[in-house]
Amino acid sequence: MNDVIRQKLKDLPQSPGVYIMSDASGTVIYVGKAVNLKNRVSQYFHSSVKTEKTMKLVENIVDFRYIMCATEEEALVLENNLIKKYAPKYNILLKDDKQYPFIKINVKEKFPSVQVVRKLVDDGSKYFGPYMVGVNTKDILELIGSAFPVRSCNKDLSHLPSSHRPCLMSHIGRCLAPCSGNVTREEYGKVISDVISFLKGNDEEIKKVIEKKMYDASAREDFESALYFKNRLHTLDKLIRQQIAALPKDYNMDVFSVLDNGVYTAVSVLMVRGGKLVGGDNYPVESINSGLVKPVENSENKAKDELELNRNLLEQFVLQYYDNMPDAPDEIVVNTTLPSENALLSVLSDKFDKELNIIVPQRGIRKQLVEMAENNAKNYLDTFVVKQLKKYNLTEGAVQKLQEILRLPSPPARMECFDISHFSGTDVVASMTVFQNGEPKKSAYRRFKVKVQQNNDFESMHETLLRRLSKIGNSEDESFNAHPDLIVIDGGKGQLSRAQDAMREAGVYVNMISLAESDEIIYFPDKSEGLYLSRRSPALALLMRLRDEAHRFAVDYATRLHTNRLKVSSLKDIEGIGDKKTDILYNHFKTIDRIKAADVDTLASVKGISRADAEKIRAFFDGKNQK
Missing domain, CATH: 3.40.1440.10 (GIY-YIG endonuclease)
Structure with missing residues (x-):
């Protein structure tokens, strides 16, 4: 301290x-x-x-x-x-990458459709879900469509042409076709009410409807349709079997269990809707430990400290979990007391405008669900630890190995790799890719347009490294401002030598090696012989991933520039537009699409382009668009 x-x-x-x-x-x-x-x-x-x-x-x-x-x-x-x-490294931050599906009904529309969405919009719609692991929303939509003839299309019914005809769904009885004008809002609204009732957990009505359709199809010897409705009943029965006997059919709750194995922590969530267990998922919580460590020795005080950490973690998780939810069930079941339970209840009750309860069950069905969630979390952590160990060996573990092999003073946490790409000496570009702790940091990638005129990889590398290294410690660009722990040059001794020249001219020192692509040899600035590593070496695999990423990034950029330049060259077909004016337009607008989109006034405002030129360019593209 x-x-x-x-x-x-x-x-x-x-x-x-x-x-x-x-x-x-x-x-x-x-x-x-x-x-x-x-x-x-x-x-x-x-x-x-x-x-x-x-x-x-x-x-x-x-x-x-x-x-x-x-x-x-x-x-x-x-x-x-x-x-x-x-996003502090020692807090839990529930990421939004798990975009679970919801079923959306926009009840403000005259004739609402039933759709699956992954993004919630505050537009007055009713949202049902989220549907987690164990529930297929396609099955639910198929069930709804087989029983209730509501539309599933996105058509704007207020702007249909007079020639519009209902689609196939109307002809096979799967839609009332409000687009035809033959159904009233009240008639359609009753069907939507039945759909909403089903999504809230009432499955009796939909079962009756599907059974009747199955028997009717069988009676008229339409066995294909009868089989279709029979399969829908099987789907419905699977959902019904998820009913928890001890809970009423209108019962909704979420169950949260936090579990810690001394290295990692996970939160398991179970969703109960309409008295049914409709899904659940597990969320890993990044460990505060850097790398894998052994679980700490247990003691009464340490156990209390661990419990307090998990209680705080679960409270943060619950609050973040409901941030992105359109609603919350009346009951939230947790496996441990929360440090600010009353405050959390107050915040959530205000958000959802209803009274909520948080329960730590001691017995009964809720206790069984908590234990089920804990078992899910335990099984998840067992698998997660194995995955993390593999990931560690390929990332941070490989970084540690690289430090040993290259005899660096510290692990190369930030590694940068540079590669040159071009098309027969034109559109020469360079790439800079960055790995942080053994993983790609794509936000830090940068690209360079090389100014060297001749087709010379050595001089292109020298220019690129000089431009990059000169910005260390004095650039507003966060990535350029950073000091790399290791620079990897894609190439052999020649590229490495010119990169070293650039480093001396820039007046900085960075650990630097090159990796030859043909035989994966590592070259050092002060050694004539290269270093061969086993193809099984995690350190070599890390360098190859970094190098391959730099190669991909450079080639993509060069291809894009070259393709665009070929398109721009079509400007030379316009009378009075030669190389000079083509270059002026390209340098100003950067892409052919922007030139195409520019009006006459915008084109004429470019220095070196007359209004007559602008009108010819506009006429050229307008004529092409009409073809």
Whole structure:
């Protein structure tokens, strides 16, 4: 604990609020909330017994600040907003990459359609879901379509041509065809009400309808249709079998269980809708530990600390989980008490405008569901650890191996690779790809248009490296400003030598090697002989992935430029537009599509292009568009 923290601890107020912890670089690494800021923040530094996770966090704290709040509810909401803003490495951040499907009915439309969507829009529609693992929304739509003749199309019924005719779905009895004008809003609305009732868990009506259609088809000896409806009944029966006997059919709840194996943490979610278990999923929570570590020795105090971490984690998870939901069930079941349960209930009740309950069950069906979720989390973690170990060996583990092999002073956390690409000496470009801790960091990739005129890979590499290295520490571009731990040149000794020249001219020092593509030999600046690594080496595999990514990125860029230049060359077919004016247009607009989209005034505003030229260009493209 440094002097800054020691003094700030003395000045902390005994009031609700949020604390924001930073590391040596000023990066926010943890955000927490507290009913009493002084007591909570002091615990991090004064407690004698901590888990491995807490110790790892505290080791990295160099400074903290706090924001006082009027209430615990206010602190909970602010904590959630700051976690989303900063994405601290030691907080849970529920990512949006799991876009579960919902069934949407826009009840504000005169004749609503029933659709599957993955994005929620605040447009007054009714959303049912999300439908997680174990439920196929296509099956549900097929069930709805087989029983209730509602439309599933996106047609704007208010702007149909007079010649419009209903589609096949109307002819086979799967749609009332409101597009034909032969059904009233009230008649269609009754069918939509039946659909909504089914989606809320009432399956008696849909079962009766499908059974009747099956028997009617059989009676008229339409056995193909009868088999279709029989299969729909099987689908419905599968959904009905998910009914939990101990719960009423109109019962809805979400079950959350958090589980920690000492290395990783997971939250398992189960959804109960209409008394049925309709799905669930598991969410990994990134460990505070960097890399794989052994579970900490258990002790009473450490167990309490671990429990407190998991309680806070689960509370953050629940709040973030419902951020993106259109509704919440009346009951939220969890496997441990939450530190600010009343505040969480208040926030969620206000959001969904209804009273909610949070329950930690001790017995009965809810306890069984909690245990089911815990088992799901345990099985998930067992598999997750194996996957993470494989991933670690290919990423951070490979970075560690690379440090040993190349004898670097520290692991090359940030690696950059450079490659040159061109088309027979034209459209020469270079790429810079970046791997951070063994994984691609695509936001840091950069491209260069090489200015060297002649077809010379060595000079192109020299120019590219000089431009890149000259920006270290003095660029507003975050990626160019960063100092790489290792630079990899795609090529052999010649490219590496010119890259070294660029480094000396730029006045910086960076560890640098090259990787020859033909035989995967690693070359060093100060050695004549290259280094061969086994094809099974994770370190070589990492270098090859980095190099191949640089090659792909460069080729893609060169191809795009070359293709665009060929298109632009068609401008020379226009009377009065030669090489000079073609270059002027290309340099100004960058792409042929932008030139095509420009009107006469925009074209004429370009220096070197007259209004007569602009009119000819516009006429040229307008004529092409008419063909």
